[in-house]
Amino acid sequence: MAGTIVRMMVVGTWLGFTLSQIGFSDYDQLHLMFTFQDLRMLFAFVGAVVIGSMGFCLLAKIGRRPKVHRPIHKGTILGGVLFGAGWALSGGCPAIPLVQLGEGTLPALVTAAGIVIGVVVFQWVQRRYLNWDTGSCLR
Amino acid sequence: MFVEGLWPWWLGALALGATCFGYPLLLGRSCTVSGFWGGVVNWRQEREAARAEAELAANPQAAEEAMLEAAMAELGGEIPEEIQAELEAMAAADPELTAPPTHAAPPRTAGPWGFLTFLVGLAAGGFIAALGRGEASLSLTMSPTFQAIFGSGALLALAFGGLLVGFGTQMAGGCSMGHGLSGTSNLQPGSLLSTASFMGTAVVVSMVLGRLI
């Protein structure tokens, strides 16, 4: 079990470091990307997708391709729209407020709290009204 | 295109791309960050589930026996002939169904402590990066553009934005890592559609917000 915790720490730290170094934790940079004034981070993201898919192909060749299964479901579009709006408002995908806290930006605490509340509210709405199959039982 | 202290686009692409397939290799599950937020919120359930997995993994033979026993109990003690026939037809039609798995059983879940560790790691990574750039310092404000757009409404924007992010990523079943990076590089339809939705919306909202400067 300890080995798992260590690995989670390593990957989490690496991802936080990477996101900070690319500039995803900086609202200025993010705004420049989303308004197409500076495409640097967009190229980084698209490049990452390309390199990622090459990596998956290579792994398939040696028979070690991890399974990634994400079908379209009821929450796909609306969930994406709400997330995108939140991203433009708060400057973060779910990882970012934590990266920002590490960088010393204290207001990110508010963003993080908002995320927790959003998660809780959604789970309540799921139970009471929706019962949508969002694929969230993937481990 | 070049920003002082930050990585050029291609270095970012390499690092993030490596993370895309390195993550599942090291952690045994597909990329997610929103999933960990959900897991932390569901702390007690996740802890129970992690314990159950550990218990089953500790003795796979007993697990198999218990599974068979439970299945038999469901059928009332023995397998009726028509079910037996269907099972055989299933095995004949698709031998993979009863063959031993060709890959190892999925690694056990890290449990809520593992999820929390990952989230803390994100902060640690941010700290190290900022330290390296000589920018690690406590600040009570966000970046200049953010302050210019929201002014005194900054905290409200963060709270509401965070709420939308938390709610939306749970509804979509993924975030920019899970859908945007991992899902698109595997050409998964749900991820392609979700990524287009959140990117498109973020662009539109950002452009509208830009007019408030």
Add this chain to the structure above:
Amino acid sequence: MAGCTRQSDCPLFERFIVSGSANIWRLLYCDKDEKFKTCARYEAGVNGRTVPVNLLPNGQLLRSMRMGADDVC
């Protein structure tokens, strides 16, 4: 094969495929168009709850340390 949309991801099948006993559940729940919605795993998933790996479609929790299974919620 109609039925449960989650079959390809369900850990129940990845873990218990050797004995084939998981396939009994497939016949009883997963492959049946309306029945799969009564599967405890499916229900937990669409209600935003964690799905324990040892949760059986009929709601019982599989325990390997002793014979038989417990009842759950």
